[in-house]
Amino acid sequence: MTLPMRRWLLVLAPALLTLLLGGGAARADTPTAQTFGIQPASATEPDSRGTFSYSVTPGALVKDHVAVWNYGDQPLTLRLYPADAFNTDSGGYDVLPEGKPSTQAGSWVRTAADSLTLPARSRQIVPFTLAVPATASPGDHAAGIVVSLRRESKDAKGNAVTVDQRVGARVQIRVSGALHAELKVLDARAVYHPSLNPLDSGRTTVSYSVRNTGNVRLGGRQAVRVSNLLGSIATGAAPADLQELLPGNTVSYHFDVSGSYPVLWSTAGITVDPLAVGADKDPQLSSTVAKQGFASIPWALLVVLLPFALIGYALRQRRHNRLTGIPALPAPVVAGALLAAALLLGQLPLAPHASAAEAGTLASPADTGTLAFDYETGHDDDAIDVLTSGLCPAAGDYLAVRITGAGFPAEGAPLTGTVAAAAYRRAANGGYVLPLANTLRVVANRSGAGPLHGAYTVTASCRAKVAPTSLRDFTGVLNFGTPTSWQAVTVAPPGVIQEAAADPQTGTAPTAGQTGAAPAGAAPGVRRTAAVRTASSGTPVGSWLVMGAGVLLLGWIGVPYARRRLAGRGAGEDVK
Template sequence: MRARVVAAALVAVMVPSTPATAGAGPPEARPSESRPQESRPPESRPYIYLEGPPGTVLEDTLSLTNPGTRPLTLRLRATAPWVTFAANPVTVPPRTRADVPFSVTVPADAPPGDHAGALLAGDDTTVPVRLRVGGPRLAALTVEDVRITDGTIRYALVNRGNTVLSPRLAVRAEGLFGEVLRRAERPLRLEVRPGRRVELTEPWPGRDRPALDRVTVRLDATAGDGARAGAEATRTFGTGWAGIPGLAVVVAGTAAWVRRRGRGARGAEA
């Protein structure tokens, strides 16, 4: 069964003519005069996107361009799941484009959600592949292992669902005397694939931290499709009341006044 390709893509992979620079960059990264106009594919995209239900075969084409003057033989590999190339290795004649069909056979028991990988030509050239398997979608995210160290808040985001997440994060810290830190929700500019754990940090320089306080830091993360998660950690800053001299004087004076008041009360009772 041939499934519909949602975003059919003829992807251009630039293959230089010398072995020393093989796999260096896409066509856009090379001067236009280094390849004839007719060698350029009719359509070029930064990645291949395929979508279909379990038990289907998805098909697309990878285009390899050789702007050099000698034939070039390339071995194709895939880190994306379930990929088969129509030909491998592939010899691309000089100043020619070779179109290599490939298929993605989605197993009948494949879990629904997003799967990521890449097609590789030669040693370095990579074309990302994004595969979405049909079925129930679950967006689930957890915030774990929140730790407060000197100048840094450390934490981990874990994708517990089956869709790729682009998380956003808000940070808040409360001390004994009120709020000491608030950062509005913002995008983290990263993608977390299903099942992946990402270790991250938030800077918290000393000028923004209290000298003496017991502080609870809370991290709240959100992502598409309603995924929400939060976690917190607590740390005490300072080594004792001596960390704030003025406060130490007030406490000492109060204690002395209480002792004098206590002696006076006992003398009155006598």
């Protein structure tokens, strides 16, 4: 920092998500409703490419162009620079900030200008060159060309604040040579957390990292299951698919799995199936599997049964010293202990265990809101912002947007990654402003949907970070009259999306986590349960075994006691 009181705040424009997740034309809205953007172009005009993608040989020199737009009503001075790309710990796609030197693919790109002054409502085509080093390694290399707007202001305390807003276009480079596609699971850990309820199965916290140890970018489908010595299997809600993991990068996961009854020792198994990204032609893809054993001891149940075991031990000791009569322990105490044990063991068949019927959440019409688009008509290559009618049920929820309709898979195709709801701007209506990370054309091409036609539903789903179960949905519909043009059924009120600007006091937008009020439109009493599946829907084998052991314990304690009791009564009758 150049001044003691100076704070540098980096505010990522909504359309930066387009850069991070591979969209086409990127556009940013500034706090004063000035907009700017960037997209691939020819020497004369912008083109239809979603990203810059090249297949080259070492030492190749590529010349291309990028279009920079000023959509606003005022002149703008913008910075233009290339930067290395990388994955964040959570799997997001990011680029180095300006001022941090690039050492990989970002250093291969040179733009003809690093600063542009654009009149209102204008664009400029900027040439750039991609010089691939002769020593470049085979495989994928990623970078971005970023345009940024930096503004100076002061907060309420008089501190200098710099707001740096960025959008960009991705640069994907594949250098020819031997390709190797591989994902590895590293640092797998599993820890069992017993429930205070001795009849509950508790939960297992599983954490691990997935690293791309090959030289091509990869997606991935994941599965995690926990099994015990008795063969009972619990499968946690599947982690979200890896969208794109760059070579040498790592993404980490941490979540809970319920449903496996503790029987002293269990095993967590993690499977990751590599997937090609987009139209990439990768070498043979092989799954990776990691297993981690861990202790799963039912401490609560053992604590409950321990007094019964002590009572049995005491009675057995007395048996050696006295042939008849009542034990030294008062009869009511022993009778109460036996009754408590009987009640406890009688409930074991009803012990909670996960099943397909228990998975999911309670759905109701109140869980669904509306999704409005920022303009009434548009094209399949437009950058789109959508507005939710309310908030997610909890401030810590995540949001993911997908599209369903003709040509897309039944589950839909993603329009964004899974992003913390608190990261999005809040609008005047109390909802979120969600910039779609990909243009509809890019999504259709990647999904093999072909020309778009008819009605398509766009759904923003509130969910936990790693559980796909929806906690609340917001839906909107686009009608495609032609393969390239659409009309929105629901349109956001004029200015609402644009006015969802950064707080002038802090330079950041208010989030759901910063408000004390309950989320607007949240359904009261919504039960949120992580989806869990088990191998069987009946009583767990472990429960029956524990119950059987309890019955034997009761017999061991109760039968000798009853015999001594009867013997004592008989002796008393003889005396009479």
